[in-house]
Amino acid sequence: MGSQHLDFTANVTEALADRQLRANFKSALTGLMKKRVAVLPDEAERERMRDDAEAAKRNALAKLPELLERLERKCTENGIIVHWAETTAEANEIILGIMRSHDATKLVKGKSMVSEEMHLNHFLETHGIEALETDLGEFIIQLNHEPPSHIIVPAVHKNRQQVGRIFADNLEGIPYTDVVEELNAIARRTLREKFRTGHVGLSGVNFAVAETGTLVLVENEGNGRMCTTVPPVHVAVMGLEKVVESLSDLPPLLRLLTASATGQLVTTYVNCITSPRKEGERDGPKEIHLVILDNGRSKMLADAQLRRTLQCIRCGTCLNHCPVYIRIGGHAYGSVYPGPIGKILTPQIDGLADKGVLATASSLCNACEEVCPVRIPIPGIIRRMRTEAYDEKGDGVVKGHGAKKNLLETLVWKGWELTYRIPALNRFVVSMLGKFGDRLPNVGPLKAWTSVRTAPRFAPKSLHQLVKEEGIRHE
């Protein structure tokens, strides 16, 4: 993935043809949409929470260097070892170094999208280290050698029968079952053994509080607590945008994160980690490392519009509400971050040449913006990706800007501009369409249109003409 070539059209064709896949997504995501509204029933209150959540994140971005320095200082005081990585390769090397310094060969992982962004599992495996996903959804797809298809529910594209087959095929001595309770019990047995014997535990970070140097993790399963408590070493990885200023920022952020992600008032566990095991304490890791990753984020900060991408708290609700994502699923995007947020995040990280196509996969319906808990103007940034892809004025800043520039489209849009800017030309074109529009050759855009629709019809008389003829006042 990552830098690999993306054949989005082929992925879309394949995804749309898979009826099972579409049914799995539709049913799961419709449920999540309903649960979100059920847990945030009062619109006025929801908007006040969004005001606060947006303010907390924009405040953090406005003070990002200071807050990161403060986080680093507080964490260091608390005994957490802080590392900085400009690239995913650097972050991977740091983690490998930590593993090696402990002669560790078994890593148990809680859910972390940044570790997906790093392709950490693959990297560690090539260095002889077992990196085991322990979130149930992640565990299922890791067994099947797939990437996640959703940032919150990674195995949402699988139904119980498919999970049953994956377990039976990949776990020793496990017979096929499609009973959800039994599948969960199998995972429990298998994974608790792994927690007990893991050398290092890895987690992501939902919020890093600069004020106290606290890493906040939310989860339902308990695997995150297992990974951050049972093994002697804990490694947390986070993108540098995860920092917030103070504990008082947390209540609205936590409420909206879980409501948006899973329709819950709160997760089973909110796990706040501030230091390694202290003198006299009987459990918890003796060593905690925090790896802070940039990977293009600091560049986004330098642009007033693009920086708002960094407000994202990875709740996934824009995926759940996206009519495109619902139909093609996460894998079609060929990227760690799919759906609306992926359409703005992925091209900025991987570049417009490879991933600019993702920004075309939006009808700009604004459903994502309507539900985003921190009010990221996703449609506006999707437009920005499109504009940067052609980079008419040559002032683009996103990696690969101008990559889609081509003579044909340039000419088409220049012609469009003339037609709609010059009234006489406009009158001429519209009257020509009225006379001959029904005989347009069925090629190019019209062919794409008529694959499932009848051709557009053109009226013999335009509204401009009718207005004149019917004596409506006109200037």
Place this chain on the structure above:
Amino acid sequence: MSSTARDRIFARLHAARTTVSPHVPQGGNWQAPMLDKAQRIELLKTRMETVRSEVHVVSEAEWPAKLLEVLKAREPKTLTYGHDAWFGGTLRSKVKGKGMPKLVPYGENVEAFRDELFGIDVGITSTLGGIAENGTLIVWPTPQEPRLLSLVPTVHVALLKADAIYSTLAEAMREMRWAEGMPTNALLISGPSKTADIEMTLAFGVHGPKELIVLVLE
């Protein structure tokens, strides 16, 4: 290598200051309602039961009897707890005899206790308080009551004093002065471990406790 990475990252972050002067909207618009004591108990109970926790409101004197009732219904073989927890003595005097679990205090470091711990049926802990707004227990593990007590055993029993139930998370943070000193690990717990990763079907006890039983002491 990482120190230079740090320098380059911070150079870019500081440089962003010169190109963008960001608008920051005003916060402090939302707060969950403040409640009286009876409402706090009631809401916490409702919220926690919604996520399949079992909540019993009992008097200070009654809780041992309620605990025995809870244990009898489940017939666990082993129960772990912090020997020096405030309820440790009561536990030792009440939980004994036929049909009662063997008490196994969490008295060693996890390295020595881990294998035994993963086989224990019930863990019982105190709590620092509760939050009505979102139906959670506030648990700050201590040397006396380590972190894994509330995670590894199949059933978690938590003792919560009704006076320590706050209306909101913000209030709890303020009143308990979280900002002045966070513990190694602060937890909010709303229910038993759960997942809906297979077909969005809710299932309990995927890694941690399959049951959470809360005794609210009035």
Place this chain on the structure above:
Amino acid sequence: MAHTFTYPRDVKTVYYFGTCLVDMSFPQAGMAGIHLLRRAGVEVVFPQEQSCCGQPAYNSGFLEEARAVARAQIKAFSKADWPIVVPSGSCAGMMRHHYPEMFANDPEYFDVRKFSERIFELGDFLHNALHVQYKDKGKPVKVTWHSSCHAMREMGATAAAKALIGQLSNVELVEIEREYECCGFGGTFSIKQPEISAAMVADKVEDIRSTGASAILSGDCGCLMNIGGAMERAGVPVAPRHLAEFIWERING
């Protein structure tokens, strides 16, 4: 985005922005909108120099072309400061919300904003500014409704449209499932991603079919062209109708 607009009072004259699609393909819908405004006692002025709001280029990444066309519209409506009524939520949203964004860093920004504040969607304007009352003269009929995404999310015009339909006593409105979901038009999206667009409109057509309605109403001809074209191709006998045209027919019997 703001949904609460300040509506003008005692409106005597309005400008009408017909939109390029109505001009080319749905002029009768455009005329119906004019008739409804005039019926409410408002004089309607139609600048002949108007053309397109510029959204196709704006959404496709051709900002300079969009700005050039937008400037031409602002000029065409500059002789008076009357409200500008638009028989399309999508074009209205473009002119109301996105014009100021397009010119955010230009000297004309404040003029553009003044222009944008004059933009209203037709159904919303009829209901909330003119407080029209309709008497239905048509036969009993069952219809369903589709809001364009921008009518709904940028112009907040859905409730007004339904209130107008609700005034027609012989019209039964049946809501479609997933009413909030995009029909898959999205302007050039339907050309750039034809397969996804096709999947979206197919689902929309299925939802419309299952209501049993004989007509699908909308305030946006882009959606109607998409949905109508797909229904015609699939042989689904539901008539796509612009809200203004439908109301005009109903109240004239």
